[in-house]
Amino acid sequence: MRTNLQDIQWCPWCGDFLILGAIKNALTExxxxKENIVTVSWIGCAGKITQYIPGYAAETLHGRSIPFGVWIKLANKKLKVICFGGDGDMYGIGLGHLLHTAKRNIDITVIVHNNENYGLTTGQASPTTPKWIKTxxxxxxNPYWPFHPVGLLQSAWAQFTKQVEDKDFLWLKNTxxxxxxxEGFAHIDVIQACxxxxKW
Ligand SMILES: Cc1ncc(C[n+]2csc(CCOP(=O)(O)OP(=O)(O)O)c2C)c(N)n1
Ligand code: SF4
Ligand SMILES: [Mg+2]
Known part of the structure; x- marks a missing residue:
């Protein structure tokens, strides 16, 4: 159980502040x-989010917050499990976990911080970077068309898959x-400022 929260290390005006605010307000509402919630994150800028939310938490590996979260859910079905990920993380290295967990309709919530780049490692192109963008x-x-997250999840039969912008704070919190x-697998793609x- 985390009680000593860390100092926030994100850049000024990063959209991760809004996502953190929305999740904290949602949990309060x-x-x-606290004993019945577990947050799970990965390695990436926004992966630090679990250091800033009081309660049970795990910061795992790049692309692996979902398998970790699924194990927790299977061990104790009463817990609400919230898995965070980045666009590089969830739609790249961790894509297999994302799609198969959606297909199996495992009852976890997945929130993707989609800043359309690999932020922590200095802004390389990710699976959601628009075509022609220089990184x-x-x-x-970028010579490739980006994935469309909701379309991707729908192809795995996800029933709850939504896209929201970080600056639509109330909509994000309510979503x-x-x-x-x-009750079932729920995915939110949050278009996030970085x-x-x-710069596009
Ligand atoms: C297995 C593995 N591969 C690569 C890395 C290097 N790495 C750390 S963070 C990161 C990019 C993270 O991008 P994203 O998931 O979009 O999160 P963001 O930093 O943009 O929030 C990479 C490639 C790693 N830590 N582990
Ligand atoms: S996502 Fe972008 S703005 Fe936010 S902390 Fe990372 S590099 Fe900075
Ligand atoms: Mg990213």
């Missing part, structure tokens, strides 16, 4: 006891509440 890994412009209350790298 839901009124679920440190695509100096002549998080809806997702946590939903002033350091996402």
């Amino acid at each position: 839901l009124g679920i006891d 440190s890994s695509t100096p002549e412009g 998080i509440i809806e997702a946590i209350n939903y 002033p350091s790298w996402k």
Whole structure:
């Protein structure tokens, strides 16, 4: 159980602040006891989010918050499990876990911080970077079309899959509440500001 929260390390104006605020407000509004919630994150800028939320938490490996969260859910079905991920993490290295967990309709909530780049490692192109965008890994412009997250999840039969912008704070908070209350797999793709790298 985390009680000593860490100092926040995100860049000024990062959209992760809004997502953190929305999740904290959603949890307060839901009124679920801290003992019954587990947050699970990965390695990435926004992966630090579990250091800033009081309660049971785990910061795992790049692409692996879902398998970790699924194990927790299988061990104790009463717990509400919230898995966080980045676009590089969930739609890249961890995509297999995401799609198969959606297909099996396992009752966890997945929140993706979609800043359309690999933020922590200095802004390389990710699976959701728009075509033609110049990044440190695509100096002549990204040659690939991006994944559409909701379409991707729908192909795995996800019934609850939504896209929200970080700046639509109330909508985001309410969507998080809806997702946590939903009985089954719930996915939210949050389009997130990243002033350091996402200049498009
Ligand atoms: C297995 C593995 N591969 C690569 C890395 C290096 N790595 C750390 S963070 C990161 C990118 C994270 O991007 P994203 O998931 O989109 O999160 P963001 O930093 O943008 O919030 C990478 C490639 C790692 N830590 N572990
Ligand atoms: S690099 Fe981007 S995502 Fe990472 S903390 Fe800075 S603004 Fe946020
Ligand atoms: Mg990212």
